[in-house]
Amino acid sequence: MMVLLTGATGFVGQRVARWLVGMGHQVRCLVRRTADLTNLQPLRVEIWHGDVTDPASLPGAFAGVDTVVHLVAIIREQPARGITFQRVNAEGTRHMVAAARQAGVRRFVHMSAIGVRDDPRYPYWHTKWLGEQAVRESGLPSVVLRPSLIFGEGDEFFTTLADLVRKPPSGLFPLAPMVPVPGRGATRFQPIFVEDVGRCFTHLVTEERFLGQVVTIGGPDLYTYEQMLDLVMETLSRRRLKVHLPLALMRPNVWLLERLLPHPPVTTVQLDMFPFDNVAESLDVVERTFGFRPKRLRDEIGYIRKSTAARHRS
Ligand SMILES: NC(=O)c1ccc[n+]([C@@H]2O[C@H](COP(=O)([O-])OP(=O)(O)OC[C@H]3O[C@@H](n4cnc5c(N)ncnc54)[C@H](OP(=O)(O)O)[C@@H]3O)[C@@H](O)[C@H]2O)c1
Known part of the structure; x- marks a missing residue:
C-alpha cells in the first residue's frame, strides 16, 4: 500500500515512518524544504517537498496514494514567521483533506490529541478540533487517533522537565534549587510510549x-504531574525542592518568559491547558484495541539521562 505521511521528521513521525516501512508499505513523506532528514535517511522512504500551509505544494504528493497519515501540528506558535495554530493545525489539515479528496484516497488517518474541544480559549485544542472537523466533514473514509502525552527519546515534555531538574531556575532561592509545580500538580496523565503509538498506526492504516x-x-499507568516530576528526579538521582505555585501567579511570569526567551520551558497556551486531565478511558485501552501491551514510562524513561530539550521544532 502507498502511504503519504506528513510530519515524518517529527518526534512521532519518524517512528510512524519506521513502523509503516517495517510492515512493507511504500511510504512517501511530505516534508518541508528546510526539514532535517537525518532520522529518515536509514529508511526506504520517498521524500516529497511540500508545506501543509501551501495548498499549491500538495497535489503532486498524492499520486498513487491509497492512505494518508496526517501528523503535522504545532504546539507552539511563531507568529513573527506566520506560524500559527490556525494556519498549521486547522487550515493545514483542511488543505490536506481537500487534496486527499481530489486525489480520491481511500483512507485518511488523522492525528489528534486528547483534550480537543470547540473552545477558542484553548487555541491548540481548538485548532486540533477544527482539524478533526475538517476530516469528518470531508466525507473521506477516516480514522482519528487521540493519544495522551507521548514519551520517548526526543520528546519535549520529559526532556524539558529533566532540564528543569538539572538546572532549576535559581531566581530567589539560589541556595535551595527549586522546581515550580503548577497548582496542586494533581493533573493526571496517561503517558504512552512513542514506539507504541507508531505501532498503533500500522493497524489504523489497514483495518476496516x-x-x-x-x-x-x-x-x-496514570501519573499526576507531580508524580512524573518525582519520577524524573528519581531517574536523574537529583532531589529538588518542589514549590507549588498557583496558576494565576505563574501566568504573568510565563508570559514574560515567552517574550524574553526564544524557547521558554512552558507557554501560556500550555499553562492554560494544564488543569485538565489528559487520560484515555481505561488503562488497558491499547491492549484491548490493538492487541499488544504498551511499555511503561517507569521502564523506558532512562533516555532522559542523556537527552536534553536542545532541539525544538516549529
Ligand atoms: N508529542 C505529544 O505528546 C503528542 C500528544 C498528543 C498528540 N500529539 C500530536 O502528534 C502529532 C505529532 O506531534 P510531534 O510531537 O511528533 O510533533 P513534532 O515533533 O513537533 O513534529 C511536527 C512535524 O510537523 C512538521 N511540520 C510542521 N509544520 C509543517 C508544515 N507547515 N508543513 C509540513 N510539515 C510541517 C515538522 O516538520 P519539520 O521537521 O520541518 O519541522 C515535523 O515533522 C501532532 O499532530 C500532535 O498534535 C502529540
Whole structure:
C-alpha cells in the first residue's frame, strides 16, 4: 500500500515512518524544504517537498496514494514567521483533506490529541478540533487517533522537565534549587510510549474496523504531574525542592518568559491547558484495541539521562 505521511521528521513521525516501512508499505513523506532528514535517511522512504500551509505544494504528493497519515501540528506558535495554530493545525489539515479528496484516497488517518474541544480559549485544542472537523466533514473514509502525552527519546515534555531538574531556575532561592509545580500538580496523565503509538498506526492504516472511529489511547499507568516530576528526579538521582505555585501567579511570569526567551520551558497556551486531565478511558485501552501491551514510562524513561530539550521544532 502507498502511504503519504506528513510530519515524518517529527518526534512521532519518524517512528510512524519506521513502523509503516517495517510492515512493507511504500511510504512517501511530505516534508518541508528546510526539514532535517537525518532520522529518515536509514529508511526506504520517498521524500516529497511540500508545506501543509501551501495548498499549491500538495497535489503532486498524492499520486498513487491509497492512505494518508496526517501528523503535522504545532504546539507552539511563531507568529513573527506566520506560524500559527490556525494556519498549521486547522487550515493545514483542511488543505490536506481537500487534496486527499481530489486525489480520491481511500483512507485518511488523522492525528489528534486528547483534550480537543470547540473552545477558542484553548487555541491548540481548538485548532486540533477544527482539524478533526475538517476530516469528518470531508466525507473521506477516516480514522482519528487521540493519544495522551507521548514519551520517548526526543520528546519535549520529559526532556524539558529533566532540564528543569538539572538546572532549576535559581531566581530567589539560589541556595535551595527549586522546581515550580503548577497548582496542586494533581493533573493526571496517561503517558504512552512513542514506539507504541507508531505501532498503533500500522493497524489504523489497514483495518476496516477503525473506519469512522475516534480512537483514544494512553499508556498502562496514570501519573499526576507531580508524580512524573518525582519520577524524573528519581531517574536523574537529583532531589529538588518542589514549590507549588498557583496558576494565576505563574501566568504573568510565563508570559514574560515567552517574550524574553526564544524557547521558554512552558507557554501560556500550555499553562492554560494544564488543569485538565489528559487520560484515555481505561488503562488497558491499547491492549484491548490493538492487541499488544504498551511499555511503561517507569521502564523506558532512562533516555532522559542523556537527552536534553536542545532541539525544538516549529
Ligand atoms: N508529542 C505529544 O505528546 C503528542 C500528544 C498528543 C498528540 N500529539 C500530536 O502528534 C502529532 C505529532 O506531534 P510531534 O510531537 O511528533 O510533533 P513534532 O515533533 O513537533 O513534529 C511536527 C512535524 O510537523 C512538521 N511540520 C510542521 N509544520 C509543517 C508544515 N507547515 N508543513 C509540513 N510539515 C510541517 C515538522 O516538520 P519539520 O521537521 O520541518 O519541522 C515535523 O515533522 C501532532 O499532530 C500532535 O498534535 C502529540
